[in-house]
Amino acid sequence: MRLDPLIIETVKKNLKEKNQSEKLTDLVLDWFDKKDEAKITSEKKDELIDKIIKEIKI
Amino acid sequence: MRLDLVKWESAGLRCPDFDIDIEKNGEILPTLLQMPNGTGKTTTLDLLKCCMYNHEFTTREIQEYKAKGNEYKEKGFFQAKLKLDSEIFYIKISFDFKNNKASYSSSLSSGGWKPELILPTPLDKIIDKGLVDLLFIDLEKCEKLFRKHLTEAQDAIRKFCKITILNRIISDLDEHKKRARNIATPRGSVEINIATEEARNKDINLKYNEIKKQEEKCKKFLNDTEDKFTEYDLIIREKLEKDDQLKKRREELETKKNKAEALYQNALLNNFNKIKIIGTYGGNLEKNLTGFVEGLDKLQLPEAEARVFFEELLERDHCICGEELNEKRRQNILKEKEKFISIDAARIVAEIKNSVKIHISENQKTNLDEVNKVTQKFKHEYDSLIEDLKLITTKTFKDDMKIWDDYNKLKKERGEKEYFLSVTIKKPWKSIDNESNTESLISLKTQKELSDKRLAELTGTQDIEKKVKFLINILDSSKEEAEMKISKELTDECNNKIKKMLSKDPVYIESIEKHIIFKDQQSKGSTGQEARIGIIFLLTILDRSLIKFPLVVDTPVKGMDFAGRRRTAKFISDLKSQFIGFVIDSDKEDFSDKLKEFSNNKANFITSYRRHPEFDKLASEFQMGPKNSGNSHVVYDYNFFNKFKEETDPDEL
Numbered sequence: 001m002r003l004d005p006l007i008i009e010t011v012k013k014n015l016k017e018k019n020q021s022e023k024l025t026d027l028v029l030d031w032f033d034k035k036d037e038a039k040i041t042s043e044k045k046d047e048l049i050d051k052i053i054k055e056i057k058i
Numbered sequence: 059m060r061l062d063l064v065k066w067e068s069a070g071l072r073c074p075d076f077d078i079d080i081e082k083n084g085e086i087l088p089t090l091l092q093m094p095n096g097t098g099k100t101t102t103l104d105l106l107k108c109c110m111y112n113h114e115f116t117t118r119e120i121q122e123y124k125a126k127g128n129e130y131k132e133k134g135f136f137q138a139k140l141k142l143d144s145e146i147f148y149i150k151i152s153f154d155f156k157n158n159k160a161s162y163s164s165s166l167s168s169g170g171w172k173p174e175l176i177l178p179t180p181l182d183k184i185i186d187k188g189l190v191d192l193l194f195i196d197l198e199k200c201e202k203l204f205r206k207h208l209t210e211a212q213d214a215i216r217k218f219c220k221i222t223i224l225n226r227i228i229s230d231l232d233e234h235k236k237r238a239r240n241i242a243t244p245r246g247s248v249e250i251n252i253a254t255e256e257a258r259n260k261d262i263n264l265k266y267n268e269i270k271k272q273e274e275k276c277k278k279f280l281n282d283t284e285d286k287f288t289e290y291d292l293i294i295r296e297k298l299e300k301d302d303q304l305k306k307r308r309e310e311l312e313t314k315k316n317k318a319e320a321l322y323q324n325a326l327l328n329n330f331n332k333i334k335i336i337g338t339y340g341g342n343l344e345k346n347l348t349g350f351v352e353g354l355d356k357l358q359l360p361e362a363e364a365r366v367f368f369e370e371l372l373e374r375d376h377c378i379c380g381e382e383l384n385e386k387r388r389q390n391i392l393k394e395k396e397k398f399i400s401i402d403a404a405r406i407v408a409e410i411k412n413s414v415k416i417h418i419s420e421n422q423k424t425n426l427d428e429v430n431k432v433t434q435k436f437k438h439e440y441d442s443l444i445e446d447l448k449l450i451t452t453k454t455f456k457d458d459m460k461i462w463d464d465y466n467k468l469k470k471e472r473g474e475k476e477y478f479l480s481v482t483i484k485k486p487w488k489s490i491d492n493e494s495n496t497e498s499l500i501s502l503k504t505q506k507e508l509s510d511k512r513l514a515e516l517t518g519t520q521d522i523e524k525k526v527k528f529l530i531n532i533l534d535s536s537k538e539e540a541e542m543k544i545s546k547e548l549t550d551e552c553n554n555k556i557k558k559m560l561s562k563d564p565v566y567i568e569s570i571e572k573h574i575i576f577k578d579q580q581s582k583g584s585t586g587q588e589a590r591i592g593i594i595f596l597l598t599i600l601d602r603s604l605i606k607f608p609l610v611v612d613t614p615v616k617g618m619d620f621a622g623r624r625r626t627a628k629f630i631s632d633l634k635s636q637f638i639g640f641v642i643d644s645d646k647e648d649f650s651d652k653l654k655e656f657s658n659n660k661a662n663f664i665t666s667y668r669r670h671p672e673f674d675k676l677a678s679e680f681q682m683g684p685k686n687s688g689n690s691h692v693v694y695d696y697n698f699f700n701k702f703k704e705e706t707d708p709d710e711l
Contacts, residue, residue: 056529
């Protein structure tokens with residue numbers, strides 16, 4: 001991933017602070033990665049967002 | 059991602075017909091390109107930039123690229139060969155000087171030449187003019203990184219550290235939410251409410267984007283006029299300081315004017331506060347007010363109550379007077395129904411009546427005529443002092459009224475823009491705000507959130523709305539937090555480099571937020587200082603970034619002492635991105651030799667010049683003389699590079 005490591009660390013930390021699961025963190029970072037590489041189709045993106053939304057606990 | 063500039067060639071342009079190969083034995087190495095003044099450094103730099111984004115060439119620009127005199131040709135071109143990771147691609151700009159046209163063509167590895175600018179997709183997604191201006195930079199013009207109204211330094215951090223990805227993710231989440239709403243749209247009467255709210259949501263977005271554009275325009279205006287305004291300010295101050303007597307008189311008047319202004323404003327406020335307490339007025343007004351309240355008492359019922367009464371009446375067969383309700387009578391009733399006051403108006407009337415009732419019996423009455431007299435007296439004093447100041451200004455600037463007028467016009471315009479940026483767009487949200495009556499970005503953002511919430515309720519997508527908002531908030535705060543941390547780390551790293559590179563004249567950085575801020579309250583650096591700090595910032599951010607883009611710099615050691623040049627050579631030799639520096643003969647000492655040494659001879663030294671007997675003779679001495687009759691020559695040799703010096707001005711020969 002070409003994102004600055006500090007961004008990844010900060011997102012991880014903030015998700016953890018809001019009591020979110022590691023699975024959600026992994027899904028979000030996976031999305032960053034795919035977005036960065038422009039390797040994601042609209043259908044796959046929608047599937048990924050659906051998974052992310054399901055995983056959010058509030 | 060790594061982007062390298064491999065080669066470029068030009069023909070039929072104002073610069074000589076160059077064919078410059080940057081690759082050396084299949085490798086991209088740090089390169090110094092020596093081009094004497096007047097050989098086309100600026101033209102080359104500008105056209106290299108234009109190869110990276112779609113530039114709209116104006117007729118004037120096209121004519122500026124045209125070769126002059128007997129070198130004129132109707133057509134010309136500039137072509138760059140680039141490499142993105144392992145993919146080679148070409149961008150060509152063709153000029154038709156006869157018809158004043160410029161057009162792009164490009165060739166990617168996946169297909170032949172296409173008559174438009176096409177960049178490989180991963181590159182196209184992140185590159186824009188702002189980024190290109192930073193990567194292909196004339197250090198004499200790097201002031202944008204330091205200007206308070208511009209955000210070039212912040213934009214560079216966001217792009218190179220890829221913070222911008224978070225914005226794209228947030229935008230995707232927003233889109234996803236909208237799609238969920240569309241799928242869930244119920245039928246019937248709710249559908250109309252949804253359509254209305256969607257339209258409003260769209261209008262809020264449009265207004266938000268419009269204000270964002272306005273914000274950029276204001277920033278640009280303030281930046282573009284800053285030097286001019288500072289210059290005017292200096293002239294005005296010099297003029298005002300020149301005549302001691304006038305200066306003293308002006309200062310006295312200014313002090314009096316400020317006092318008078320404060321007294322006048324105070325009187326106005328006092329007056330207004332008294333007027334607000336309806337019912338305390340004495341004199342004729344007291345009688346008028348009593349009559350007014352009596353009139354109010356005779357006013358009819360508030361609209362809502364009247365509406366119920368008339369609607370019930372309309373449903374009956376007979377009127378309350380016993381007459382049958384035919385069509386004509388029904389129409390009369392409908393007309394009467396519209397005459398009643400609205401609920402808001404009824405509330406105001408009630409407030410007035412109440413205030414009069416409470417205050418009318420008070421003994422201490424306010425004489426508004428007296429209050430008005432006092433206010434007018436202060437206003438008169440203030441106006442007179444303003445006139446006196448105008449007179450004294452006319453006297454001071456009698457030979458230069460235009461400068462004074464221009465200065466004031468610019469001051470007013472800048473004041474309006476500054477107010478827009480610091481107040482208008484930052485006003486807090488109020489419940490009466492809508493997209494038409496506010497220019498506040500904060501208010502529009504809140505309006506959008508409320509509209510989203512309402513839409514979620516209407517479409518039954520509250521759960522998605524809540525979760526998306528939750529995630530967006532986390533991403534937004536992570537973005538801000540990460541940006542702050544990166545800025546801090548970059549500031550420290552830059553200051554470490556400054557300590558080493560500019561040991562004799564260190565100007566440290568306080569912070570890098572929207573722009574680079576110097577330490578010790580120095581608001582603006584000299585051109586030389588800004589150039590030196592500019593290259594340090596770019597070297598640092600490129601080194602940190604995982605995107606390896608070429609840094610092409612005109613005059614990389616501009617204004618640096620020898621120690622600074624040596625340090626710069628060291629940083630360039632360590633840089634993981636491609637580096638190309640345009641230099642002239644006087645830049646070489648303690649720089650090119652050090653780059654050769656620090657890079658263990660793995661650097662590229664190229665000299666390109668417009669053909670001239672003096673330079674051709676030198677090239678022949680190195681067995682590298684030109685073999686054709688073209689108007690340029692390029693030599694790839696360190697010794698020639700080192701020896702090359704403009705001994706005589708070619709025009710004098």
